[in-house]
Amino acid sequence: MRRSIPEATVARLPLYLRALTELDPGVGFEATVSSERLAELAGVNAAKVRKDLSYLGSYGTRGVGYDVALLRFQMNVSLGLTGERAVIIAGAGRLGQALANYVGFRERGFRVVAMVDVDPAKVGSNLSGIPVLAPDEVDQLLAANDGCIVVIATPEDVAQGVVDRFVAAGASNILNFAPGVLSAPSEVMVRNVDLGLELQVLSFYAARKEGSVDS
Numbered sequence: 001m002r003r004s005i006p007e008a009t010v011a012r013l014p015l016y017l018r019a020l021t022e023l024d025p026g027v028g029f030e031a032t033v034s035s036e037r038l039a040e041l042a043g044v045n046a047a048k049v050r051k052d053l054s055y056l057g058s059y060g061t062r063g064v065g066y067d068v069a070l071l072r073f074q075m076n077v078s079l080g081l082t083g084e085r086a087v088i089i090a091g092a093g094r095l096g097q098a099l100a101n102y103v104g105f106r107e108r109g110f111r112v113v114a115m116v117d118v119d120p121a122k123v124g125s126n127l128s129g130i131p132v133l134a135p136d137e138v139d140q141l142l143a144a145n146d147g148c149i150v151v152i153a154t155p156e157d158v159a160q161g162v163v164d165r166f167v168a169a170g171a172s173n174i175l176n177f178a179p180g181v182l183s184a185p186s187e188v189m190v191r192n193v194d195l196g197l198e199l200q201v202l203s204f205y206a207a208r209k210e211g212s213v214d215s
Helices: 007-021 035-042 046-054 068-078 094-100 135-144 156-168 195-210
Strands: 085-090 110-116 130-133 149-152 173-176 189-192
Touching: 007 035, 007 046, 007 068, 035 046, 085 094, 094 110, 110 135, 130 135, 135 156, 149 156, 156 173
Parallel strands: 085 110, 085 149, 110 130, 149 173, 173 189
Antiparallel strands: none
């Protein structure tokens, strides 16, 4: 039986993986890394690093640290990144196309396999080498890409309907860029990226520094 990993720890694993990537042979190879060094690179404290890594079964060696290559492998396995994971983008507008062109996807183990859009002028075309499919092709698309991640990049007013369509076709992992909160069955993982909300939070802290609001 696999040990359950807390959600907060899961959220930090990509930070550790990014830090370990900085220790890659092509960047300046370090065969081992201490919890203190990994904490510094990831922006957390060393005690948290040690506890988080213990969930992966990695405890390091006193006085030596963690084997970088082994730890990267464990991270990739835990994050389901031992092979390229398919990504489908719902919405081939400016945001959808910008996300499709993001080189960081491929560098981190993700491959955009298709975009889905209702615009007949876009359906059947290739945007930056990525095919644009019609909504009635969603079932086949998901069947051919088991375990894929669906990225919602549509206007807010149609986002819920798009999610419902993908969930009905079997989608269980959704990253939402549309404003607002989307509803989905409990077994479907939905993560929201609300840029406007994040800007408001930063504006709050900016205002505190400016002394324009009470502390």
